Amino acid sequence: MKNNMYLSKPQFDAELNKCLQCQTKPCMKACPVSCSPKDFIGAAKSNQPETAAALIDAQNVLGEVCGLICPDTFCMKACVRQNIDRSIEIPAVQAYIMRHARENNLLSVTEGVSNGKKIAVIGLGPAGMGAIAELLKRGFYVEAFEKENIVGGALNLIPQMRLPREIINYEWQKLQQSSLLKAHLGAAVTDYQSLISDGFDGVIVCNGEQKCRTMGIEGEENAVLYTDYLRAPEKYKTTGNVAIVGGGAVAVDCAVTARLGGAKNVEMFVRRKIGNMRITSQERQTLLDNDIDITTMTRIVKIVRQDDLLTAYTVKTQFNDEGKLVDVADTMIARRGFVHIVYALGSSRAEDLIESEKIIYAGDLVNGGSTAVQAVASGRDAAQKISQLLIG
Ligand SMILES: Cc1cc2nc3c(=O)[nH]c(=O)nc-3n(C[C@H](O)[C@H](O)[C@H](O)COP(=O)(O)OP(=O)(O)OC[C@H]3O[C@@H](n4cnc5c(N)ncnc54)[C@H](O)[C@@H]3O)c2cc1C
Ligand code: SF4
Structure with a gap:
């Protein structure tokens, strides 16, 4: 937890200048969503903020959220710079880049050409959002169901001094720009099989740990x-x-x-x-x-x-x-x-997992209490799996 949520401009520049631009990208290899600090730092250093933000956004639908709350146990733990003095503050650099992108409206949703298939995503925490972002890129029509009237799941429990709610909402609004996405809030779903009977080609369940x-x-x-x-x-x-x-x-x-x-x-x-x-x-x-x-x-x-x-x-x-x-x-x-x-x-999960070819589970529901970035990665992996099954 940092006292100041974002780096100042001089702090940001100092971190960029310290990066060694390691060709083997150990920082990327340690990231659950394979985001490449070497590349986004390189772009930011070359005064290309839009490219830097796009590189992060392409890998992580919650780029600014994860910049603010990622622990130092992934990219920072692998950062080569710690052999000289200390790791680059990679998540904080990411948060700075993504705040700039948000304030200047640099990013929009990426959606592919419609492939005619329809997927239901249940639960709109990080895993659900990770799944949706990947499905939209691949041209799936997505209907999302969330039992609460707000999105973000367990992110909404993180104290505001670490994660202001407007950041979660902004990342969600970006996804909602897609004409391929329809969201139902205040809509709990428990019978996943009935969604298949109702014409969905697949269901990704991302209910987190509710007990x-x-x-x-x-x-x-x-x-x-x-x-x-x-x-x-x-x-x-x-x-x-x-x-x-x-x-x-x-x-x-x-x-x-x-x-x-x-x-x-x-x-x-x-x-x-x-x-x-x-x-x-x-x-x-x-x-x-x-x-x-x-x-x-x-x-x-x-x-x-x-x-x-x-x-x-x-x-x-x-x-x-x-x-x-x-x-x-x-x-x-x-x-x-x-x-x-x-x-x-x-918490622990509140339901049994009965997976089938067309019903896949992701996020904390499967992996236990993890981190936002791991949940995003898990949701994305589930989307890739179902895409492989349906369109190869
Ligand atoms: C206090 C706290 C602090 C944390 N701090 C950090 C941190 O600093 N860094 C970090 O990376 N991670 C942190 N985490 C962990 C992180 O928030 C979780 O790992 C992540 O949110 C899990 O994502 P998920 O999508 O799998 O599940 P969740 O975020 O739990 O989302 C599940 C969603 O599914 C919905 N849902 C459940 N059942 C149904 C149903 N039947 N129908 C429809 N919707 C349903 C829920 O309402 C919820 O919105 C913290 C968690 C907590 C609680
Ligand atoms: S490991 Fe550290 S120093 Fe090397 S490229 Fe990644 S962020 Fe830069």
């Missing part, structure tokens, strides 16, 4: 699920104490949201050690910058509401000789005085 994980402990109805918390953080604003249950990236977003909302103390409860937390170095730094408390090797076992405040009963945990996490006997204590206890344990 929030819980712990099954006494009193957990008093906790707030991270989806509710992040969807409407203003509803949960408090100057009191907030507990966050979980130690991953979603928990970090919840903790920072609580802190920026004015919470006095924000404490994360993590069952394992700090070193076991599945967060990036940037996220670790964010926790430090925002003065978030982390209570490790601790499990909440019961939540009790007393008037307006919540008490969390906790026990200490330890790894036994087999490496299994177990409770430590006689360590239960009552931690009083929380205004909110937020469950940030991630």
Whole structure:
């Protein structure tokens, strides 16, 4: 998480100048959608912003979104420049280029000549959008179905300070320019086979992970699920104490949201050690910058509401000789005085996957909690697969 969302012009120029233009393109090879930083940086450096943006857009329908939220574990991890000093800030460079393209209306949707085939795409998160972009390029007629009244899926849970909603909407509006696309919002679909019976030549299901994980402990109805918390953080604003249950990236977003909302103390409860937390170095730094408390090797076992405040009963945990996490006997204590206890344990899929030749699943629904760029890649791959089946 960066404090400033976009690079300044001098910072942008400095990053461009640092790029070594490596001929083997390790940065591209590490990108799930095979976007080529070497080439878009080269174009930007040669003062060709439109070409730079088009190179990104051709590979990634969510070019600006991913520029803002991609972790440093893909292209940046492969960047050769780190052998000299540090990796090029590739996602930030990408975000800068795509913001310029958005503000100057440089890009439009790419659609192929109609091939007469009709595909249904269900779920309009990154995977659904990745699938749609690829299908339109190949000339398919696409009908998209989204159960919510907004598009973007889990992107809508990412705090606005990291990802303003207008960017998601802009990327979607670009796709909607296509005469080959018809979208139905507020339209949940569960019977995929009936779409085939209704004349669709194929269905790509990109429903994400819709079931929030819980712990099954006494009193957990008093906790707030991270989806509710992040969807409407203003509803949960408090100057009191907030507990966050979980130690991953979603928990970090919840903790920072609580802190920026004015919470006095924000404490994360993590069952394992700090070193076991599945967060990036940037996220670790964010926790430090925002003065978030982390209570490790601790499990909440019961939540009790007393008037307006919540008490969390906790026990200490330890790894036994087999490496299994177990409770430590006689360590239960009552931690009083929380205004909110937020469950940030991630989600899992809410449906069984019954794939057939014409019904394909993509994104987090198949791959588990991943990243936006991986979901886009998965949606695109599904579109390529169905295209191969239908038109070769
Ligand atoms: C708090 C949070 C922070 C994150 N931070 C980052 C980050 O910094 N960087 C990053 O790259 N990734 C991040 N992610 C992960 C990223 O958002 C997901 O990996 C990505 O959105 C998954 O895309 P998807 O399309 O597979 O699923 P989703 O985004 O979950 O989209 C699924 C869509 O399907 C719709 N749907 C479900 N069932 C139906 C149905 N029956 N009919 C019609 N529509 C349906 C849903 O409403 C939803 O719109 C974060 C996720 C969260 C929750
Ligand atoms: S690996 Fe790094 S330095 Fe080399 S071309 Fe890619 S971005 Fe530039």
